[in-house]
Amino acid sequence: MTTSVDYNDLASQLQGQFGQGFTPAEDYVEVPCAFIAKAAEYMKNTLGFDYLGMVTAADYADHFEVIYQLQSIKTNSSALLKVRCPKDKPFVPSLANLWLGASLQEREVYDLFGIEFTEHPHLKRIVLWDGFKGYPLRKDFKGKAYGASD
Amino acid sequence: MEIEPFTAAEIERRESDGIEALRAASQHPIPDPDSWLDEEIKRNVMFTTVDAALNWARKTSLWPVTAFTACCTFEFIGASSARFDIARFGMEVLRASPRQADLLVCAGTLTWKMAPQIKRLYDQMAEPKWAIAMGACAISGGIFCDSYSVVPGYNHIVPIDVYIPGCPPRPETLLAGIEALRRKIAKESIRKPK
Numbered sequence: 001m002t003t004s005v006d007y008n009d010l011a012s013q014l015q016g017q018f019g020q021g022f023t024p025a026e027d028y029v030e031v032p033c034a035f036i037a038k039a040a041e042y043m044k045n046t047l048g049f050d051y052l053g054m055v056t057a058a059d060y061a062d063h064f065e066v067i068y069q070l071q072s073i074k075t076n077s078s079a080l081l082k083v084r085c086p087k088d089k090p091f092v093p094s095l096a097n098l099w100l101g102a103s104l105q106e107r108e109v110y111d112l113f114g115i116e117f118t119e120h121p122h123l124k125r126i127v128l129w130d131g132f133k134g135y136p137l138r139k140d141f142k143g144k145a146y147g148a149s150d
Numbered sequence: 151m152e153i154e155p156f157t158a159a160e161i162e163r164r165e166s167d168g169i170e171a172l173r174a175a176s177q178h179p180i181p182d183p184d185s186w187l188d189e190e191i192k193r194n195v196m197f198t199t200v201d202a203a204l205n206w207a208r209k210t211s212l213w214p215v216t217a218f219t220a221c222c223t224f225e226f227i228g229a230s231s232a233r234f235d236i237a238r239f240g241m242e243v244l245r246a247s248p249r250q251a252d253l254l255v256c257a258g259t260l261t262w263k264m265a266p267q268i269k270r271l272y273d274q275m276a277e278p279k280w281a282i283a284m285g286a287c288a289i290s291g292g293i294f295c296d297s298y299s300v301v302p303g304y305n306h307i308v309p310i311d312v313y314i315p316g317c318p319p320r321p322e323t324l325l326a327g328i329e330a331l332r333r334k335i336a337k338e339s340i341r342k343p344k
Contacts, residue, residue, distance in 0.1 A: 128263065
């Protein structure tokens with residue numbers, strides 16, 4: 001069975017590597033936005049989390065949150081990282097050059113939440129079409145009424 | 151040499167001669183040009199209206215195009231298998247090419263991203279063609295009718311002939327809808343294009 005890492009241990013390891021700002025919680029570590037690429041690279045190459053399970057996002061009242069679930073095939077353990085970004089400047093570094101699979105899921109997050117992944121090789125809409133206006137999974141997105149064509 | 155004009159009596163005589171000659175030659179009726187048709191063929195020729203013959207052919211050989219968007223498809227697959235046996239209606243040939251099909255069974259939720267492909271398939275089908283909206287999503291978008299990504303009913307994209315309610319409709323319901331379409335086709339006429 002996959003076991004979760006000890007997040008206090010993980011946060012102190014990351015802090016020892018990159019400095020302050022890594023906040024452990026009960027079931028995740030909050031990573032400063034600027035450090036997510038470095039932290040993910042450290043976790044992949046040094047801590048052995050070689051598999052990116054998923055990338056998703058959430059819309060809270062005052063910030064966006066991007067959620068990464070990493071897995072280690074070798075030790076059969078998983079870790080959850082969260083990154084906060086402000087609503088008016090939703091920019092998060094891309095992990096697509098670490099895991100190619102991140103490219104697809106970051107595009108989906110960009111498509112539905114409007115969070116832009118900097119240095120993403122091919123950041124464009126993936127589920128919706130190019131001309132779509134708005135980001136439908138944001139809480140302030142107004143759905144279209146019945147019969148509206150556009 | 152001077153030619154004398156005909157007298158009135160001469161004109162009368164010539165007219166009379168002509169009539170008598172035609173009358174003498176016309177004592178027997180002209181034979182039927184189709185008399186070479188023998189009795190065997192005569193007994194085997196049916197008379198019908200073009201409409202009735204065409205409609206009979208069309209309604210008994212509806213060929214659906216293989217274009218299904220979501221879960222109502224599985225009820226269609228059930229209807230086309232042995233238990234419900236859609237082959238009774240001459241419909242078992244699902245065509246992979248829209249150019250060989252004349253029925254679009256709109257089964258399932260249609261998203262705006264998929265809509266151009268469905269419209270293109272319908273436009274590629276040769277006339278005469280019909281479309282059945284199968285299930286709540288195909289009729290109105292169903293529970294997704296106010297979604298940002300779902301077409302609120304196939305009739306925004308293609309003209310629909312028969313609406314089959316249900317979520318999903320059971321195969322019996324689908325067969326009842328196909329029966330309704332067959333009755334509709336039987337009333338069509340070549341004089342009034344669809």
